[in-house]
Amino acid sequence: MHIATNTSSGKINISSEKITAEIAKEFTNILVNGDIVFLIGEMGVGKTTFVRYLINEFQKKNNLDLTEVTSPTFNILNEYKIEHINIKHYDLYRLKEFNEINNLGILEDTENSLILIEWPTLLFDNLNNFIKLSFSYSKDYLNRELSYENLIKNVS
Helix, strand or coil, X not given: CCCCCCCCEEEEECCCHHHHHHHHHXXXXXXXXXXXXXXXXXXXXXXXXXXXXXXXXXXXXXXXXXXXXXXXXXXXXXXXXXXXXXXXXXXXXXXXXXXXXXXXXXXXXXXHCEEEEECCXXXXXXXXCCEEEEEEECCCCCCEEEEEECCCCCCC
């Protein structure tokens, strides 16, 4: 499965975890330190599952043991150092005001980390250089879809 990298947006059916894992694997060929990724979607739609497969795939590529990847809902940030890439996985669900984000330093030193942010609503008006991944259910809740925007990369 290949992600179109010559266009800025697209949609992918991620109804099975196998497909979600394959898509996450493809994203490991694209995402690098300095990228900021907004993960948008309802609770339970697959954002953290995608992040788990993404982080575990980076670990596999670097011959590292796979670690447990959980949602940082209560601690707000989980960090993973994987050889050359530093992944910061934020969950901003519990934050209500932008000044809470400022206190966390999310937007400081962004070029040295791959930043994954679930529930990024408070950042929409304060950041314009990000990749947007939107996770959604079908009307019958049996299928899921991943839509992406601002994904233009030169991949060799």
